[in-house]
Amino acid sequence: MQFTASTVSLTVDDVARSQEFFTAHLGYAVRHAADGFVSLSHDDAVDVVLLARGIEVLPPEQRDQRVSGLILAFTVASGLADEEKRLREAGVRITMPLLEEPWGERLFQVTDPNGVIIQFVEWAAPQHG
Template structure:
């Protein structure tokens, strides 16, 4: 078996709001879109599909679920502080300020208009006792 792509599908209340957030602030491009669906991609990250909550293509038991409890994480090779500043300057609320974990993970989080948590990560040398 060989995978040809990876996609995360998020059920949201307002597809257009998340689509605008992902294209404006995260550099995604729109592959396909309707009022209830958007397929987004960028060459260096997982593809994102946005589905309107209640959409009939989902099985009945999944239609009213919301992308909750999920963190969509992006690992950067450098420039974490620059990205935090860029998003803050664009008016995006930083919902978890930049911090460094003892195991070497540096990160911050923002939340899109539908409550999807987006985390940016950069790895540093771990702290030792």
């Protein structure tokens, strides 16, 4: 099997609010849109599809589900502290402030208006001793 793309599909209450968040703050662009559906793309990240909760294209047992327990994580090469500052100044809700784990992972989290948790990660340079 050969994959041609990777996409995360998220079911949310308000597609327009998440679309605005992803395009305004994360650099995503709208590729396709219809009532209750939007496909977003980014040159450097996984594509994201937003579906309205209750949309009939989903099987009946999935229609009423919301995004829950999912963390959409993006790894950046550098500048994590600057990104946190930029998002904070733009009024984005920082739900986990920047921290550094003992194993060298630096990270912070934001949450979009529909409760989608987005985590940004930067790995510290390995220590040579």
